Amino acid sequence: MTHRYQAAIVGGGPAGLQAALTLGRMHVETLLFDDVRYRNAASPQMGNVLGWEGAEPAALRAAGHAQLAEYPWVRLVRAGAESARDDGRGLVLTASGAEWSVERLLIASGVEDALVPIPGVRELWGDVVLPCPYCHGHEFAGGPVAVISEGSHAEHVGGLLRGLSSHVPVIAPGEVAEVARSATGVRIMLLDGGVVEASCVFIPPNGVPRSGLAEDLGIRYDGDGIEIDALGRTSRDGVWAAGDVAKRADARIPAAVVTALSSGLIAAADIAASVAVARDARR
Ligand SMILES: Cc1cc2nc3c(=O)[nH]c(=O)nc-3n(C[C@H](O)[C@H](O)[C@H](O)COP(=O)(O)OP(=O)(O)OC[C@H]3O[C@@H](n4cnc5c(N)ncnc54)[C@H](O)[C@@H]3O)c2cc1C
Numbered sequence: 484m485t486h487r488y489q490a491a492i493v494g495g496g497p498a499g500l501q502a503a504l505t506l507g508r509m510h511v512e513t514l515l516f517d518d519v520r521y522r523n524a525a526s527p528q529m530g531n532v533l534g535w536e537g538a539e540p541a542a543l544r545a546a547g548h549a550q551l552a553e554y555p556w557v558r559l560v561r562a563g564a565e566s567a568r569d570d571g572r573g574l575v576l577t578a579s580g581a582e583w584s585v586e587r588l589l590i591a592s593g594v595e596d597a598l599v600p601i602p603g604v605r606e607l608w609g610d611v612v613l614p615c616p617y618c619h620g621h622e623f624a625g626g627p628v629a630v631i632s633e634g635s636h637a638e639h640v641g642g643l644l645r646g647l648s649s650h651v652p653v654i655a656p657g658e659v660a661e662v663a664r665s666a667t668g669v670r671i672m673l674l675d676g677g678v679v680e681a682s683c684v685f686i687p688p689n690g691v692p693r694s695g696l697a698e699d700l701g702i703r704y705d706g707d708g709i710e711i712d713a714l715g716r717t718s719r720d721g722v723w724a725a726g727d728v729a730k731r732a733d734a735r736i737p738a739a740v741v742t743a744l745s746s747g748l749i750a751a752a753d754i755a756a757s758v759a760v761a762r763d764a765r766r
Pocket of ligand 1: 493494495496497498499516517518519520521522523524525526528529530531532562563564565591592593594596608609613614615618619688693725726727728738739740741743
């Protein structure tokens with residue numbers, strides 16, 4: 484008979500790694516799938532992560548993997564989970580041509596950033612084109628800091644940055660021809676021929692949830708992510724979501740490393756509780 488794991492986590496970013504640590508510490512037999520496409524991979528350093536200020540994102544993940552190696556209950560599978568289905572006794576995930584039977588699933592697969600289609604933005608993403616003032620604003624404080632955005636996002640981010648810099652030009656995306664690296668940071672070329680120089684520029688991140696598994700399992704989600712309750716439970720029994728792929732209770736809550744770690748812990752704690760309840764019910 485196929486072995487059935489007590490839990491699987493799809494995604495090895497901060498949310499999935501923290502969840503794996505919690506489940507490992509609770510001796511829950513867990514599969515951790517990761518296809519190694521981290522959201523902040525383009526960024527040379529992290530900000531606003533207590534204990535990890537200025538560290539490379541990869542350093543946090545490496546420390547996480549080293550710590551997880553202490554917990555034999557967690558098995559890392561470096562492969563993408565391609566699909567999920569219900570076999571009547573639990574879930575079956577497919578990855579790398581193999582099938583894996585699991586009792587519970589945590590989706591922590593993150594988002595992909597659908598960036599505004601301005602030439603230069605993709606190339607400078609994570610360097611001097613940035614998503615989040617809480618993560619990178621302080622490092623550029625004092626110099627001119629631009630915002631390419633409009634509407635409520637421009638108001639919100641512009642307002643935050645004006646606490647860090649006295650010069651915060653806000654430019655609508657439709658006015659921008661191109662952005663390029665300059666000696667002092669970034670040069671923003673406007674369609675009317677004007678040029679704005681800044682040390683960096685913030686744009687809306689526009690994360691699109693990687694939700695193929697949610698779709699497979701008929702779980703409720705929309706463009707803001709998978710719907711969850713306060714414990715990370717989705718609309719389907721036995722499936723949780725955490726990190727950026729999960730819809731935040733309020734759009735103003737930052738999608739960040741610490742919030743991902745926190746939501747991974749919350750969901751994993753509930754998964755461990757569900758394992759305990761099922762075990763005691765069998766006694
Ligand atoms: C450029 C940039 C810089 C940032 N800088 C900061 C910062 O300085 N500080 C901060 O707090 N936040 C920062 N953030 C935000 C932060 O990166 C995210 O909030 C955080 O990574 C979310 O963690 P996560 O675990 O939900 O998702 P991710 O870190 O994106 O991890 C998702 C994981 O799931 C895996 N995956 C996806 N689909 C599958 C599948 N089907 N099978 C297997 N694996 C799968 C991916 O490979 C990846 O490993 C930044 C974001 C960006 C875009």
